[in-house]
Amino acid sequence: MTSARQGEQPVIYMDNNATTRVAPEVLAAMLPYFSDLYGNPSSMHKFGGQVGRQVAAARGQVAELIGAQPEELIFTSCGTESDSTAILAALQANPEKRHIVTTRVEHPAVKNLCEHLDRLTGHKHRVTQLPVDREGMLDLEQYEAALADDTAVVSVMWANNETGVIFPVEEMARIAKSRGILFHTDAVQAVGKIPINLAESAIDFLSISGHKLHAPKGIGVLYVRKGAPFAPLIIGGHQEKGRRGGTENVAAIIGLGQACELAAGRMEEENSRVRALRDKLEQGLLAQIPSSLLNGHPQKRLPNTTNISFEYVEGEAILLHLDQYGICASSGSACTSGSLEPSHVMRAMGVPFTAAHGSVRLSLSVYNTEAEVDFVVEKLPGIIAKLREMSPFWQSSHQGAVGGASCPCSCS
Numbered sequence: 001m002t003s004a005r006q007g008e009q010p011v012i013y014m015d016n017n018a019t020t021r022v023a024p025e026v027l028a029a030m031l032p033y034f035s036d037l038y039g040n041p042s043s044m045h046k047f048g049g050q051v052g053r054q055v056a057a058a059r060g061q062v063a064e065l066i067g068a069q070p071e072e073l074i075f076t077s078c079g080t081e082s083d084s085t086a087i088l089a090a091l092q093a094n095p096e097k098r099h100i101v102t103t104r105v106e107h108p109a110v111k112n113l114c115e116h117l118d119r120l121t122g123h124k125h126r127v128t129q130l131p132v133d134r135e136g137m138l139d140l141e142q143y144e145a146a147l148a149d150d151t152a153v154v155s156v157m158w159a160n161n162e163t164g165v166i167f168p169v170e171e172m173a174r175i176a177k178s179r180g181i182l183f184h185t186d187a188v189q190a191v192g193k194i195p196i197n198l199a200e201s202a203i204d205f206l207s208i209s210g211h212k213l214h215a216p217k218g219i220g221v222l223y224v225r226k227g228a229p230f231a232p233l234i235i236g237g238h239q240e241k242g243r244r245g246g247t248e249n250v251a252a253i254i255g256l257g258q259a260c261e262l263a264a265g266r267m268e269e270e271n272s273r274v275r276a277l278r279d280k281l282e283q284g285l286l287a288q289i290p291s292s293l294l295n296g297h298p299q300k301r302l303p304n305t306t307n308i309s310f311e312y313v314e315g316e317a318i319l320l321h322l323d324q325y326g327i328c329a330s331s332g333s334a335c336t337s338g339s340l341e342p343s344h345v346m347r348a349m350g351v352p353f354t355a356a357h358g359s360v361r362l363s364l365s366v367y368n369t370e371a372e373v374d375f376v377v378e379k380l381p382g383i384i385a386k387l388r389e390m391s392p393f394w395q396s397s398h399q400g401a402v403g404g405a406s407c408p409c410s411c412s
Contacts, residue, residue, distance in 0.1 A: 009326040012372045016212075017161050017189060017305060017363035018330055022255065023214040029258040030216070033251040041248055042239060051250055058257025062221055065260040066187075066206070067197030074222045074240045075253055079188040079209030080109040082222035083155070085233040085244075086205035087113060090153035090182040091125075093229030097152035103138065104129045104348035105162075110155050110186055111344070126150075135297040136165035136349050144175055153182045158190035158206075162345040162361055163296030164305025166194065173202040182228065188212050192263030193270050193302050204228040210252065214365070215259035219252035266366050274364050275303035277373050281362060282306040284377035289384050293355050295346065304364040309346070309355035312394035313387040318360055321383040327376055330361045354393070 236245020
């Protein structure tokens with residue numbers, strides 16, 4: 001089991017789409033930049049210059065993982081900053097165009113920004129949110145039909161954070177390019193898990209977040225294709241060639257570079273051993289727990305992610321019981337944030353109301369083991385059975401009296 005512990009209890013961490021542990025090799029690479037190598041990489045003296053050279057080397061490591069040129073990369077603070085910078089830069093480059101095309105299942109970093117722009121400008125910015133089907137997939141014909149003469153930018157995630165569903169962003173980018181439209185993808189969940197080669201892509205902007213691939217929190221990257229129009233979001237000094245002001249987060253940049261190099265070497269393991277663990281976990285739960293539903297396309301998903309809905313139980317209650325065993329997972333329900341609505345991703349996919357609140361995401365990494373999977377498969381069926389015993393909705397459904405009953409959160 002993983003080395004992390006809660007008191008005397010080992011932690012079984014299956015919430016890697018939320019954040020990942022910093023790899024030991026990454027931590028080791030970072031430590032000197034908190035002590036001996038503390039120079040400012042923008043300084044003219046040799047002490048700072050040696051740090052600047054290591055920042056450049058880390059930029060090369062990131063570029064190698066995604067098939068980009070080092071000069072096409074801008075270091076940011078996180079994926080959210082990268083998303084905002086790309087979308088706002090695209091709009092600024094085409095002020096006469098006010099249409100944004102995105103999807104109904106985007107991460108809030110994109111979804112909320114687009115909706116904010118719509119409200120802020122009195123609906124002068126028109127936003128089209130593309131629907132998905134029950135498997136979380138997009139329809140390319142609907143996508144093409146949504147593009148218009150005033151479309152400034154398309155922003156579509158490479159892989160969904162809740163379901164792991166992979167979108168055909170490379171084909172979508174080619175379609176956008178043929179119409180003279182800029183294309184951005186939030187690739188936060190995809191980078192390091194599936195092969196990406198931007199040299200052979202029409203993608204203009206791509207966002208990365210370090211803490212999703214075993215680098216520290218607080219570091220991200222924005223890829224800007226050479227020749228793509230760009231305007232900085234953070235204006236200040238000359239750092240990042242004037243494209244993002246502020247002193248570089250050197251230790252985190254070094255860590256991200258090391259993490260990208262590790263990810264390149266572990267890609268095969270992600271898509272073989274980790275995928276096999278995910279499949280064993282998923283199949284074991286679906287086989288043992290009645291009235292459970294897989295959310296997302298069965299094949300076109302990230303190798304580490306499964307999202308399963310358990311009818312007539314609350315996701316938050318499931319997570320609390322899992323936590324008693326030291327098992328870390330996530331729920332697709334937003335009830336804990338004060339909303340009575342299930343996840344916007346589950347709603348967009350048309351997950352039945354009897355199951356939408358009971359969705360649980362389990363996301364693995366190279367640090368997970370078969371013993372951990374076996375432990376979850378052993379414990380989770382009993383948790384669901386216990387919660388269903390206390391659920392009047394489950395009881396009424398098995399008495400044939402569900403009728404018009406509402407879900408446990410009384411949402412419609």
